[in-house]
Structure formats: C-alpha cells, structure tokens
Amino acid sequence: MSDLMNVSSNPHIRSKVTTGMIMYCVIIALMPATVFGVYNFGIYSLALVAVTVVSAIVTELVFELIFKKKITIGDGSAVVTGLLLALNLPPKAPLWIGIIGAVFAIFVVKMLFGGLGQNFMNPALGARCFLLISFPAIMTNFETGIEAYSGATPLARLNAGEAVNVLDMVLGRTSGTIGETSVIAIVIGACLLILLGIIDLKIPGMYIVSFAIFIGLFGGHGFNGYYIAAELAAGGLMLGAFFMATDYVTRPITLKGQLLYGVLLGILTGAFRVFGSGEGVSYAIIIGNLCVPLIEKITVPKAFGEGGERI
Amino acid sequence: MSKFTFTGGIHPFDGKSLSKDKPIVDILPKDELVYPLSQHIGAPAKAVVAVGETVKRGQMIAEAGGFVSAPIYASVSGTVTGIAPHRIVTGDMVESIIIKNDHEYIEVEYDPADPDELSKEEIIARIQKGGVVGMGGAGFPTHVKLSPKKPETIDYVIANCAECEPYLTSDYRRMVEEPEKLVEGLKIILRLFDNARGILAVEDNKPDVIDKLKKLTKDESRILVKALKTKYPQGSERQLIYATTKRAINSSMLPADAGCVVDNVDTIVAIYNAVKNGIPLMERIVTITGDCIKNPVNFRVHIGQSYRELIEEAGGFRTQPAKIVSGGPMMGFALFDLDVPTTKTASACLCLSEDEVSEAKSTNCINCGKCLEVCPGRVMPRKLMDLAVKGDLEGFEKLGGMECCECGCCSYICPAKRQLTQSIKSARKIVLANRRKAK
Numbered sequence: 001m002s003d004l005m006n007v008s009s010n011p012h013i014r015s016k017v018t019t020g021m022i023m024y025c026v027i028i029a030l031m032p033a034t035v036f037g038v039y040n041f042g043i044y045s046l047a048l049v050a051v052t053v054v055s056a057i058v059t060e061l062v063f064e065l066i067f068k069k070k071i072t073i074g075d076g077s078a079v080v081t082g083l084l085l086a087l088n089l090p091p092k093a094p095l096w097i098g099i100i101g102a103v104f105a106i107f108v109v110k111m112l113f114g115g116l117g118q119n120f121m122n123p124a125l126g127a128r129c130f131l132l133i134s135f136p137a138i139m140t141n142f143e144t145g146i147e148a149y150s151g152a153t154p155l156a157r158l159n160a161g162e163a164v165n166v167l168d169m170v171l172g173r174t175s176g177t178i179g180e181t182s183v184i185a186i187v188i189g190a191c192l193l194i195l196l197g198i199i200d201l202k203i204p205g206m207y208i209v210s211f212a213i214f215i216g217l218f219g220g221h222g223f224n225g226y227y228i229a230a231e232l233a234a235g236g237l238m239l240g241a242f243f244m245a246t247d248y249v250t251r252p253i254t255l256k257g258q259l260l261y262g263v264l265l266g267i268l269t270g271a272f273r274v275f276g277s278g279e280g281v282s283y284a285i286i287i288g289n290l291c292v293p294l295i296e297k298i299t300v301p302k303a304f305g306e307g308g309e310r311i
Numbered sequence: 312m313s314k315f316t317f318t319g320g321i322h323p324f325d326g327k328s329l330s331k332d333k334p335i336v337d338i339l340p341k342d343e344l345v346y347p348l349s350q351h352i353g354a355p356a357k358a359v360v361a362v363g364e365t366v367k368r369g370q371m372i373a374e375a376g377g378f379v380s381a382p383i384y385a386s387v388s389g390t391v392t393g394i395a396p397h398r399i400v401t402g403d404m405v406e407s408i409i410i411k412n413d414h415e416y417i418e419v420e421y422d423p424a425d426p427d428e429l430s431k432e433e434i435i436a437r438i439q440k441g442g443v444v445g446m447g448g449a450g451f452p453t454h455v456k457l458s459p460k461k462p463e464t465i466d467y468v469i470a471n472c473a474e475c476e477p478y479l480t481s482d483y484r485r486m487v488e489e490p491e492k493l494v495e496g497l498k499i500i501l502r503l504f505d506n507a508r509g510i511l512a513v514e515d516n517k518p519d520v521i522d523k524l525k526k527l528t529k530d531e532s533r534i535l536v537k538a539l540k541t542k543y544p545q546g547s548e549r550q551l552i553y554a555t556t557k558r559a560i561n562s563s564m565l566p567a568d569a570g571c572v573v574d575n576v577d578t579i580v581a582i583y584n585a586v587k588n589g590i591p592l593m594e595r596i597v598t599i600t601g602d603c604i605k606n607p608v609n610f611r612v613h614i615g616q617s618y619r620e621l622i623e624e625a626g627g628f629r630t631q632p633a634k635i636v637s638g639g640p641m642m643g644f645a646l647f648d649l650d651v652p653t654t655k656t657a658s659a660c661l662c663l664s665e666d667e668v669s670e671a672k673s674t675n676c677i678n679c680g681k682c683l684e685v686c687p688g689r690v691m692p693r694k695l696m697d698l699a700v701k702g703d704l705e706g707f708e709k710l711g712g713m714e715c716c717e718c719g720c721c722s723y724i725c726p727a728k729r730q731l732t733q734s735i736k737s738a739r740k741i742v743l744a745n746r747r748k749a750k
Contacts, residue, residue: 010642010643010644116675253678302689303688303714304317
C-alpha cells in the first residue's frame with residue numbers, strides 16, 4: 001500500500017483560467033483609457049494613477065498583515081480597484097486624494113466586508129462617491145492648465161444648455177476625469193474583454209439603450225440623435241457601463257437579473273442627469289449595487305425541465 | 312446548419328487523439344478474476360455458486376436479487392476460490408465472487424434466436440437473463456428501462472453515441488469497427504415499441520461514424536442519425552433527450568415520461584448479443600489512456616479483470632501517474648489502488664501525470680457567474696454551494712439543488728477553483744438519504 005494515488009470527487013480536470021488571469025485582463029483592457037488620459041493630461045496624471053494603485057495594494061497588504069489573513073495582493077483585484085478609482089479622479093487632483101480614496105476603497109468598502117468577492121458595493125465607486133461628498137471642490141475642478149482639455153466638462157456644458165462637439169467627446173479631446181474622456185479608448189478595452197468572454201453586452205447594452213430612451217423621453221430634446229449621442233459620450237457613462245456596472249462582485253449573477261440591472265442603471269442615470277444636477281453614473285451604479293440581492297431574489301432561473309409535462 | 316444541442320456545457324481538452332485510432336485489442340485475463348455482486352443500480356445479485364465449484368465461461372454465477380437487479384456471469388472458466396468483500400472502483404468494499412482462471416475458456420452452450428420471431432416478452436426476458444445493464448456508467452438494469460408502464464407512448468429510442476467525456480474512445484471504436492451490431496441492437500429495441508423511431512445521436516467530432524451509420528441505415532425508415540454539437544455533457548441523458556427531441560424533463564421524471572428511451576452504445580450491443588446470440592454480458596470495451604500510459608489503447612476486456620492487469624497490458628506507465636481515474640475525467644472515480652476489478656460499467660482507465668484538483672487552490676468566489684452559464688441543469692451552483700456548505704438543505708432543495716446532474720461543469724470552469732460539484736453532490740446525497748429515511 002505504499003503507492004496510494006490521489007483521490008478526489010469528480011471532476012478531475014480544471015480549466016486553466018484563474019481569478020488572477022481575469023483581473024490582469026481587466027487591467028490590460030483599462031490600458032487604452034489610462035494611456036490616453038496620461039497622454040492628454042500630462043505626466044502628473046501618471047503619477048496620480050501610480051500613487052492610487054500603489055496605495056490600494058499597500059492598504060490590502062497592511063490589512064492582511066495586521067489581521068493575519070492570507071496575502072491576496074497577487075490576484076490583481078487591488079490593482080483593478082486602484083486603477084478604476086484613479087481613472088475617476090480629476091487630472092490635477094492632489095496625490096493625497098488618490099491615497100485617501102484608495103484607502104477608503106480597499107479598507108472600508110472591500111476588506112471590512114471580507115475581501116474579494118464579499119463587498120456589496122464597487123470599491124472604486126464607493127471611494128469616488130466618498131471623495132465627491134467630502135472634497136467636492138477638488139473632485140469637480142477640471143482645470144488642467146492645458147487649454148483644450150480644461151475647464152467645464154462637456155456634461156456640465158450640456159446641462160447648461162451649451163453646444164458641444166460630439167466628435168471631440170468620442171475621441172476624448174475634452175476635459176474630464178483621467179479615464180472617462182475618450183469613448184474610443186474605453187470601447188477598445190471593452191471589446192477586448194468581450195472577445196475574451198470576461199464581460200458580455202447584457203448589462204452595458206441594456207444600460208446604454210435604456211438610458212438613451214430615457215433621455216429621449218425626458219431629456220427635453222426629444223429623440224434628437226445628436227443630443228442623445230452627446231449625453232451618451234458625456235461624463236463617466238461609457239467607463240461606468242463597460243467597466244463598473246459589469247463588476248462581477250457587485251452585479252446580479254442571474255441572466256434576467258443582469259438585464260433588469262442594466263435597465264435600472266439606465267433609468268437611474270437618466271433621472272440623475274435630467275432631474276438632478278449633472279453626473280449620475282457613480283450614484284446610479286452604487287444604488288444599483290444595493291438592489292442586487294433583491295434583483296437576484298426575483299430572477300431565480302428556471303431549472304432545466306422544471307414544470308415538464310408527463311405524457 | 313442548425314445543430315442539435317442544449318444550453319450550457321463546456322469544451323474541455325478532449326484527449327481522444329491518444330487512443331482514437333487504436334483498434335480494439337482482445338486480451339486474455341491472468342489468474343484471478345473478481346465479480347462484485349453489486350455492479351448495477353438496485354438489489355445486489357445473489358451468488359449461486361459455492362467455493363470450490365468449477366464454472367464455465369458464460370455460466371451464471373449470481374442471480375438477480377429482485378426485479379431491479381441483474382445476474383452476473385463468469386467471463387472465464389475455472390474454480391470459485393472465494394466469496395468475500397473486495398474493494399471496487401468507488402472505494403467501497405462489496406461482496407464479490409473470486410474465480411481462479413484455468414485458461415481453458417470452456418464455454419457453456421448458448422441459445423441463439425432470430426429476434427424477428429421472438430415476442431416482446433421473450434426479448435425482454437432474454438435481455439434480463441443476459442444481465443444487461445446501462446454500460447454508460449449508471450448501471451441501471453436495461454430490462455427495467457425497456458419495460459415502461461405504457462410502451463405505446465414511447466416515440467423515440469435514442470442510442471447515446473455522444474461519448475462526450477474527454478479521453479474516452481471505447482464507444483467510438485465500437486462504432487467504427489462493429490456499427491452493424493449497434494444498428495441491429497437498436498432494431499431489436501424498436502421491436503418493443505411499435506410507435507417509436509430510433510435516433511442514433513452522435514457528436515459531430517466523429518464524422519466518420521456519422522457517415523458510416525447513415526450508410527448503414529439508409530434503408531431503415533424507422534432509424535435516423537442525428538449529429539450533435541460537440542460539447543460536454545452532450546451525452547447526459549436529460550440533455551441528450553432535449554438535444555434530439557426538444558423535450559425537457561426534470562430530475563424527478565423518467566425519460567419514458569417524455570416518450571423516450573435512452574441506451575448507450577455498448578448497452579445496445581450487449582442487448583444484441585443477449586437477444587440474438589444468447590450470450591450474456593461478460594465483456595466490454597475499455598479505453599486505457601492518459602499521458603502516463605506507454606501505449607494508450609482500447610481493450611476488449613473480460614469483466615472481472617483488474618485495472619492493474621489492463622495497465623500492464625498497455626505497456627505500463629511512461630511516467631509516474633499522480634491520479635488514476637476509472638471512467639472519464641469529468642464523472643469518473645479516482646482510484647487509490649489498482650487492484651480493483653473492471654465491472655459492467657467500466658468504460659476507461661485514465662492515468663494522469665498531473666492532479667489538477669490538488670494543484671488548484673480554492674480562493675474567494677468573485678461571483679463571475681461562469682458556473683451558471685455552463686450549468687446544463689440551469690441552476691445556480693454558486694448559491695447552491697453556499698447553502699450546501701451552510702447545511703441549509705431546505706434552501707438547497709428550494710433553489711433546485713436536486714436538479715443537478717453532477718456533471719462537473721461548474722467545478723471545471725470556476726476561475727476561483729472552488730469545489731462546487733463536490734459540495735453540491737454531498738448535499739444531494741444527504742437529501743436523498745433523508746428522503747429514504749422518511750419513507
């Protein structure tokens with residue numbers, strides 16, 4: 001009995017894809033938007049991104065060391081959180097804003113709830129909202145010193161009834177946070193994730209379509225294609241729809257639930273923009289996150305053959 | 312072209328090229344053969360021979376222990392040397408008959424018949440007497456399956472030729488080398504069901520088999536060949552019924568409830584042998600494969616031979632295996648010892664140099680939803696596992712836990728390498744045991 005073999009319950013093979021690989025793919029998919037932001041807003045933005053990402057990793061490491069948990073910084077999820085948060089910061093925000101945001105995202109929103117997979121709210125968005133409420137002046141200051149990409153964002157101008165150039169917004173030749181300005185850069189990254197099967201179009205598709213319809217109905221401009229396109233390209237909608245609404249941990253897991261969640265986000269974002277004051281993507285997604293348990297409860301899938309009829 | 316398939320499923324590395332082109336080789340057993348009395352679902356068989364008795368090949372050594380049971384036959388001639396518990400593939404100790412092979416292969420006289428002249432009752436009686444059980448893995452006695460309450464409501468007899476498990480090629484070789492027996496066997500089953508049509512359901516990764524079967528059945532108005540999309544678990548009974556007929560049954564229904572009867576390739580060939588030639592089930596095709604085997608091969612095995620013998624016949628190990636599995640990698644049983652006998656349901660012996668299960672470290676669930684996407688039972692493995700681990704059996708049943716077919720897709724696909732199938736399987740076992748207790 002010296003050469004006993006390993007035994008385990010079936011199945012005996014595993015796919016090669018791991019959580020870490022998924023996270024690193026998301027990081028790669030965020031690179032077009034990051035590189036474009038740094039190219040547009042200058043080297044200081046790169047420093048801000050780097051500081052935020054490093055703060056996120058260090059926070060997770062310190063938390064795990066203090067509480068003697070397994071070190072999980074290798075799975076890449078802290079990098080994703082730090083990067084997403086940084087892309088949501090104004091280009092010239094002070095470095096300490098990135099540090100405070102990252103600490104809040106990782107320590108409060110993620111680790112206190114049990115770490116990866118246990119948080120009920122997207123950490124990056126939770127931190128952004130925390131910063132928006134705590135430091136509104138800094139978080140809405142889009143002065144960059146670069147004339148073309150400075151001052152009021154296209155969304156602010158839209159809300160003020162001014163004309164905007166949709167082509168510039170799609171290309172990213174506007175002011176805004178580091179990663180939200182270029183629709184093209186965001187969509188390139190999103191396409192990569194879709195091709196790799198990491199995300200699909202259910203949530204972003206429903207989000208964008210329902211938002212467009214909402215704006216058409218209540219936006220005050222009717223179904224004016226140019227206006228709707230401007231609203232879609234403005235603010236953090238694209239970044240939110242493709243990279244934050246699709247966050248695995250905080251979106252519903254059921255198929256119907258995902259469709260419903262997309263519609264909910266579209267309506268909430270539309271409502272915040274039309275009836276509120278300006279940007280609503282972050283709050284819409286956070287409120288959507290809070291509705292996830294309810295959505296999952298009412299969209300339990302029908303098991304195969306359930307209700308089958310006997311002959 | 313629209314292909315016949317189901318929702319969910321996975322595409323694992325199929326490994327079939329190792330043994331796909333190796334013709335079936337007949338091998339002779341060594342000195343000792345072991346026949347567990349329980350190699351089917353239902354009551355264990357009862358030994359009808361005594362220690363010291365001489366037996367011939369083809370002689371019944373254990374009779375059926377009830378209606379849902381099957382007799383067992385000696386596959387060699389020799390002497391009964393013991394009736395004692397012996398370890399089987401699942402790790403359990405099962406009462407078994409041990410026969411010392413005299414290497415003479417003296418056979419009993421069989422009683423062939425013309426299937427066309429037999430009545431329905433006679434056909435079923437011959438299948439029952441032949442000890443035929445579902446050889447795809449479940450081991451359900453075939454004569455029970457072929458005796459539904461209302462035979463006239465059966466619309467389809469589906470021959471499960473999918474062989475969707477990775478690495479397995481025993482059914483494939485059978486269909487390449489002896490497709491006539493499969494078709495003849497299917498025709499015998501169709502004799503039992505007047506309103507039924509026969510479907511040969513083959514995965515489209517075996518185009519040569521599809522062509523061959525189409526040619527063989529071109530004059531058979533009651534038989535059609537359907538090419539299925541290659542995807543695991545296409546050969547799972549409920550998924551196969553859905554893929555071929557679009558009828559969906561749940562776990563508490565029988566295929567007959569949807570007007571279907573499903574039998575696997577080797578089972579149908581066993582039916583042919585039992586009905587036409589009067590030869591009971593004593594042999595089967597077993598694939599010996601995996602990256603550790605020197606010469607991957609398909610053997611015609613005398614049931615009762617040990618796995619150790621089969622591996623030796625295949626040239627032994629090329630490298631030291633980390634894991635040996637009886638059956639396919641998705642649903643097979645891991646062996647910790649090679650001195651276990653092959654049974655009626657043994658389709659393969661898979662020797663892997665890498666144990667992907669012990670190497671994969673479980674991490675937190677990130678709620679990615681892949682397990683829901685691949686689940687052919689359309690349930691929520693992620694949530695079922697939570698309930699199973701918590702021991703909330705009521706919630707587990709409520710969320711459809713009993714609809715799980717234990718195919719293993721969720722555990723396979725999970726990027727966090729969580730033990731989804733394993734937890735759900737355990738909870739299912741507890742629920743089933745509680746139900747039996749309540750009765």
